[in-house]
Amino acid sequence: MTMHPLDRLTADEIVANRRILDEHGLIGPATRFPLVMLAEPPKAAVLAGASCDRRVSTVLLDRTTGEVRDVLASLTDGKVLSERVVDVRTEGQPPIMGEEFALVEKILWADEAWCTAMARRGLTEPSRIRISALSAGAFGIAGEEGRRLVRCLSFLQLSDDDNVWAHPIDGIVAYVDLITGEVVELIDDGIFPIPGEKADFHLPVATRDSQKPLHITQPQGPSFTVDGNVVTWEKWQFRIGFDQVEGLTLHQISLGDRSIVYRASVAEMVVPYGDPSPVRFWQNYFDAGEYSLGKDTNALTLGCDCLGEIHYFDAAIADDDGNPRLLPNAICMHEEDYGLLWKHTDMYNGSSSVRRQRRLVVSFFITVGNYDYGFYWYLYLDGTIQLECKATGVVFASAHPGGDYPWASEIAPGVGAPFHQHLFSARLDMALDGPGNAVDEVDAVRVPVSETNPYGNAFTRRSTRLRTESEGARLADGSVGRTWHISNPSVLNAVGRPVGYTLHPEGQPTLLADESSSIAKRAAFTTRHLWVTAQDDTERYPAGRFVNQNPGLTGIDTWVRADRDIDGTDIVVWHTFGLTHFPRTEDWPIMPVDYTGFVLKPSGFFDRNPALDVPAPAAHPATGGCCSAQPDVPAPAAHPAAGGCCSAR
């Protein structure tokens, strides 16, 4: 079987990779596989259509020594190409694995000091205390250097089917070494009342009976076709990818045979918390780099989030032992009606025209501890690309001390929800009509009254080219409607301007933690809404390759010190966006979906509206649509030249 260089790893390939590493003597009884990923060939080789061998990048962790190895193997040649030991002190640790959640419970339930601290809180049955293994960050705390650590907060589980997040055991945190199995530090800040009110939204409740069925049907099937990993829908075409860190990736997105984006993904996301309490000042979770979006992906057989004619893609990922694990229905794809695309009723020629918008939705959903996130890419008929991230699940709870505690909302009696942000980084490897792209910052500008503006009505826009990486680190500014226009200076449109797409940011707050904080260094990508870097296949994750416990030495802020040229060359656009979450009572006990994202809109890319050839909507059988020819419902007359909405199809 011929594979495309960007085809997703198959289960057979994951098996072959493990065998190659085994034959090379790299696997012992204590070896774990935190990361097993397709090593994508260089962009230049893919675009040149060169034949590329299938390579796999594997990170190995020795559970007994803590040694981390970074291995590159060729499946084509059946051999290990390179391997090295990772310096975990400067480069960081591999992500936290599923088995380590179970491990910390085993360690703490058996720890005498921890059990004594729990007994002081009246808790004498350790197995009722559930432990959350939370990423440790890097705070320069003496004795932590080089250790593989998690920080553990505890929750009381009242019964087997109880929602534990409702019963935080506050005031105590344990720092656990995952290699030695030791409790390195136990911080007891005092005893807080444990909220006892149940929050079991998952158990049957009396439901309203007002809803009638709502079905979306496509009797002739969807309008897309799928050939392996290649999707074609309307004039769009792209490849589906799946990365263990990023989850869903989209490759070689084109419209009408014109290239738009070479590779698009959410390359990192971080949830920094704002409570300086001695037991939670360290709470910052990088859900991609520390927990792996791909590994945490939901198998949507368990309940789907999409309505209509769905196409699912399964995903094969490696488990912690390097064996394939199939995620059935990991990626969900369908098309949606999206209201109006365009419409006009003309008073002079008597025409009435309307077209409906559709979008293709490609999505996946993850669960990381208490939170659940959906990542939805939308492609529209008019050339728009949108990413929408959905945050839901259960907010992380604390014991609320009452009064005007400035760092958390009281969301239920005695239950606090510390303030936090959800900050995402989209990596957009741009290729508008080819790789030579540039970015301009575009602001709306007020113009004072002058001789040429005597009535003061004038306003204009100012476009500023971002020429180097240091100039490419930018903040959004809603007061001037700031956007970033990405263009190809060497391809001109019908009015002689470079073809382009515009990135429309939401412009919500960037990182709110102090700029001297550990998180500002480790998640430097969150300190700007925009970064533009020279394309480099190795610069894939904006907080670095090993994010867990990385002190902040290998992220995007360190790459841009090279200050490479970004003007009319092969560039990657990185966009930070997200939610600043002051939890509401309505977010309890489970949070209605909150949304964040961005829009990438064609802006001078097409010479006119690219959706003029969308057919008019079909008539609704019952009421008669605008195009029905029922004698008692006169349809607007079609203009013979332009064809109204009722022109014959």
Ligand code: NI
């Ligand atoms: Ni939140």
